[in-house]
Amino acid sequence: xxxxxxxxxxxxxxxxxxxxxxxxxxxxxxxxxTLFFGALLFAYFIYRMSYPHEFAEAAKDAVLWCGSVNxxxxxxxxxxxxxxxxxxxxxxxxxxxxxxxxxxxxxxxxLGVKVWEYRLDYVDHVVxxxxxxxxxxxxxxxxxxxxxxxxxxxxxxxxxTIGIGLVLYMLxxxxxRGEITPLYYAPLEVVGLYWSFVDTVWLFLFPAIYLAxxx
Amino acid sequence: MSSIAVDPPRNxxxxxxxxxxxxxxxxxxxxxxMFFASITAFFFIGGAAATLIRLHLATPAGLLQPSVYNxxxxxxxxxxxxxFLIPSIPATLGNFFVPMMxxxxxxxxxxxxxxxxxxxxxxxxxxxxALVMGGVDTGWTFYTPLSTIYANxxxxxxxxxxxxxxxxxxxxALNFVVTIHRLRAPGMxxxxxxxxxxGIYSVSVVMLLATPVLAMDTLLLAVEQxxxxxxxxxxxxxxxxxxxxxxxxxxxxxxYIMILPAMGVVSELIACYARRxxxxxxxMTIAMMAIAVISFFVWAHHxxxxxxxxxxxxxxxLMTFFVAVPSAIKVFNWTASLHKGSISFDAPMIYALGFxxxxxxxxxxxxxxxxxxxxxxxxxxxxxxAHFHYIMVGGTVxxxxxxxxxxxxxxxxxxYPEMLxxxxxxxxxxxxxxxxxxQFILGYLGMPRRYYTYPPEWQVWNVLSSAxxxxxxxxxxxxxxxxxxxxxxxxxxxxxxxxxxxxxxxTSSPPPTHNFERTxxxxxxxxxxxPEDGSYTTQDGVRHV
Numbered sequence: 012x013x014x015x016x017x018x019x020x021x022x023x024x025x026x027x028x029x030x031x032x033x034x035x036x037x038x039x040x041x042x043x044x045t046l047f048f049g050a051l052l053f054a055y056f057i058y059r060m061s062y063p064h065e066f067a068e069a070a071k072d073a074v075l076w077c078g079s080v081n082x083x084x085x086x087x088x089x090x091x092x093x094x095x096x097x098x099x100x101x102x103x104x105x106x107x108x109x110x111x112x113x114x115x116x117x118x119x120x121x122l123g124v125k126v127w128e129y130r131l132d133y134v135d136h137v138v139x140x141x142x143x144x145x146x147x148x149x150x151x152x153x154x155x156x157x158x159x160x161x162x163x164x165x166x167x168x169x170x171x172t173i174g175i176g177l178v179l180y181m182l183x184x185x186x187x188r189g190e191i192t193p194l195y196y197a198p199l200e201v202v203g204l205y206w207s208f209v210d211t212v213w214l215f216l217f218p219a220i221y222l223a224x225x226x
Numbered sequence: 227m228s229s230i231a232v233d234p235p236r237n238x239x240x241x242x243x244x245x246x247x248x249x250x251x252x253x254x255x256x257x258x259x260m261f262f263a264s265i266t267a268f269f270f271i272g273g274a275a276a277t278l279i280r281l282h283l284a285t286p287a288g289l290l291q292p293s294v295y296n297x298x299x300x301x302x303x304x305x306x307x308x309x310f311l312i313p314s315i316p317a318t319l320g321n322f323f324v325p326m327m328x329x330x331x332x333x334x335x336x337x338x339x340x341x342x343x344x345x346x347x348x349x350x351x352x353x354x355x356a357l358v359m360g361g362v363d364t365g366w367t368f369y370t371p372l373s374t375i376y377a378n379x380x381x382x383x384x385x386x387x388x389x390x391x392x393x394x395x396x397x398x399a400l401n402f403v404v405t406i407h408r409l410r411a412p413g414m415x416x417x418x419x420x421x422x423x424x425g426i427y428s429v430s431v432v433m434l435l436a437t438p439v440l441a442m443d444t445l446l447l448a449v450e451q452x453x454x455x456x457x458x459x460x461x462x463x464x465x466x467x468x469x470x471x472x473x474x475x476x477x478x479x480x481x482y483i484m485i486l487p488a489m490g491v492v493s494e495l496i497a498c499y500a501r502r503x504x505x506x507x508x509x510m511t512i513a514m515m516a517i518a519v520i521s522f523f524v525w526a527h528h529x530x531x532x533x534x535x536x537x538x539x540x541x542x543x544l545m546t547f548f549v550a551v552p553s554a555i556k557v558f559n560w561t562a563s564l565h566k567g568s569i570s571f572d573a574p575m576i577y578a579l580g581f582x583x584x585x586x587x588x589x590x591x592x593x594x595x596x597x598x599x600x601x602x603x604x605x606x607x608x609x610x611x612a613h614f615h616y617i618m619v620g621g622t623v624x625x626x627x628x629x630x631x632x633x634x635x636x637x638x639x640x641x642y643p644e645m646l647x648x649x650x651x652x653x654x655x656x657x658x659x660x661x662x663x664x665q666f667i668l669g670y671l672g673m674p675r676r677y678y679t680y681p682p683e684w685q686v687w688n689v690l691s692s693a694x695x696x697x698x699x700x701x702x703x704x705x706x707x708x709x710x711x712x713x714x715x716x717x718x719x720x721x722x723x724x725x726x727x728x729x730x731x732x733t734s735s736p737p738p739t740h741n742f743e744r745t746x747x748x749x750x751x752x753x754x755x756x757p758e759d760g761s762y763t764t765q766d767g768v769r770h771v
Binding site: 162 | 325330331332333334335336396400403404407408409434435436437438439441442443445446449453454455456457462463464465468472475740745
């Protein structure tokens with residue numbers, strides 16, 4: 012099986028070219044993702060600047076400890092992802108499996124905290140279109156903050172879920188079948204790029220949502 | 227010259243002919259043909275809507291109910307922009323010929339290429355659902371709050387169709403950028419790339435950077451529609467202008483998404499049929515990249531009367547004038563390339579020359595619209611309609627048909643009937659001008675766009691326009707018949723019927739599944755034509771007399 016795997020596809024001259032190209036493809040895709048989330052943050056900051064007081068008041072209801080725990084989980088998961096790639100490059104298969112499991116586990120923990128946080132938000136009556144109640148003295152534009160909160164964290168969670176799926180695919184399919192070798196581990200690097208990007212998005216969302224205006 | 231009639235060698239189309247072999251193919255050439263089928267279907271839907279519009283406007287009393295008329299012009303715009311013009315040249319001609327022109331055996335990511343086609347059709351189905359259920363009446367721009375608070379159509383479905391469509395655009399563009407960076411044949415330097423490849427490269431960059439912003443914009447619109455929260459609703463603190471800013475941040479570059487590949491096609495055609503190297507090759511490439519970059523800094527010229535600040539308007543007006551500089555460089559270089567050429571007026575060349583003329587008219591009227599004082603006067607009139615149809619239809623569609631004829635023998639292995647094709651090309655040119663030139667006059671007189679009626683004294687111009695549209699329709703229908711005819715009865719084409727220089731002409735017509743038996747080695751730049759003795763040198767360095 013593995014000799015079959017190590018042949019490049021017809022359009023590539025060498026495996027190295029195929030691996031390089033796959034990575035470039037992910038970088039280009041991440042450029043589009045940057046514009047996608049960038050547009051969202053742009054709209055968010057436009058409104059934040061239009062209603063600084065209302066947004067700051069509304070943001071105080073965001074559950075700070077959930078966001079903080081989650082940033083710790085994701086930064087750690089970026090480390091475990093890189094350790095997995097290093098293990099693949101060195102051909103240390105057991106370490107590779109261990110670090111991939113750790114990465115997926117940390118991602119799932121993030122989603123668990125996120126679901127719990129959504130529950131707290133629901134109890135707190137800050138879910139627009141479901142049970143939103145304007146807090147006394149907060150101003151109605153506060154609802155906009157919560158719309159952006161749910162759109163941004165929801166989209167991030169969708170991206171992270173896809174990332175967990177990709178890590179599990181690597182683990183249960185590519186690694187198990189022996190397709191990730193020191194000679195060719197570009198698929199894992201591509202997943203790693205995506206994973207780090209999703210983490211980076213949270214690095215921007217966390218201060219924008221939880222920290223700004225709280226001092 | 228291997229035109230001896232033996233058993234035709236196996237090619238990409240005849241290799242395997244089950245339905246599954248097409249639907250699961252990874253061959254960029256087959257996917258290009260599948261895109262041809264899809265966008266032709268949408269061209270007919272959009273064309274039918276255009277026909278209804280021109281029938282309706284032939285008399286002031288009209289034909290349709292006002293509310294139906296609104297839905298018809300909206301559908302015309304949405305279908306033509308996202309489901310025909312934007313994918314038109316890249317997804318079909320680009321898909322087929324970019325790998326061949328750079329000497330590659332396929333695109334970098336064949337599965338993503340196939341997925342792009344499926345996603346495109348999925349988005350088309352969602353749009354057809356919106357159409358069948360009753361349509362959308364907001365115009366293709368979905369301006370808020372018309373599309374949110376006051377909408378009485380299927381805006382949510384239409385917005386989702388546009389959102390999904392964007393994934394297809396991004397997948398195709400990503401494939402092109404990566405392929406052009408990494409899969410060029412040995413010797414195919416950036417300075418030796420044919421201008422069509424440069425056109426596709428520059429347009430792919432614009433697609434990649436602009437489309438995600440529209441995706442976010444439509445997503446927010448859908449959230450507002452679906453959850454009844456006020457993202458763009460002033461009564462909830464939202465800003466309706468934000469929709470316009472983010473919409474035009476995509477949709478103005480989208481105009482260049484339509485025209486850049488067309489510029490690439492026309493450069494190929496003019497060099498080949500004037501038998502001259504393109505004048506100022508490097509200037510042409512720089513101009514294309516400059517257009518791609520500047521296109522991101524002009525969007526608010528659509529919003530001069532929408533209530534943006536006068537200082538912002540002045541800056542955007544100035545930036546819009548800047549974009550005319552590289553555009554003018556291109557027009558001057560095309561005309562300079564014709565100088566002392568050995569010109570033959572084959573059908574693709576008629577389309578190409580038509581492109582240059584119509585693009586020039588469209589571009590110059592664009593400068594009039596970029597002028598603040600003039601724009602305030604003719605904003606949202608038929609002057610604007612005429613202007614952008616000169617660019618999109620006179621420009622892009624002409625180039626699309628020109629390229630389709632030029633590369634038809636390579637794609638199908640058959641020659642099209644030349645005289646009939648020249649007639650169709652000429653008819654399109656005449657029909658187009660008759661349709662849209664009167665609209666400049668109507669706009670100057672003050673006829674607003676999107677109104678279902680007009681004062682009787684403007685009827686003569688509207689009748690002229692409708693008459694032109696019927697000629698244009700014949701011009702567009704004719705190729706469907708004779709190109710279809712040529713598939714079965716057309717003469718067999720040699721590998722290089724036009725004596726052109728690109729790598730795509732080095733392989734058989736139609737090409738084998740992986741394009742080349744051996745990866746070609748590139749020795750020289752494109753367009754080594756000699757108008758004096760009629761010789762030419764293909765890019766592998768072989769001179770043909």
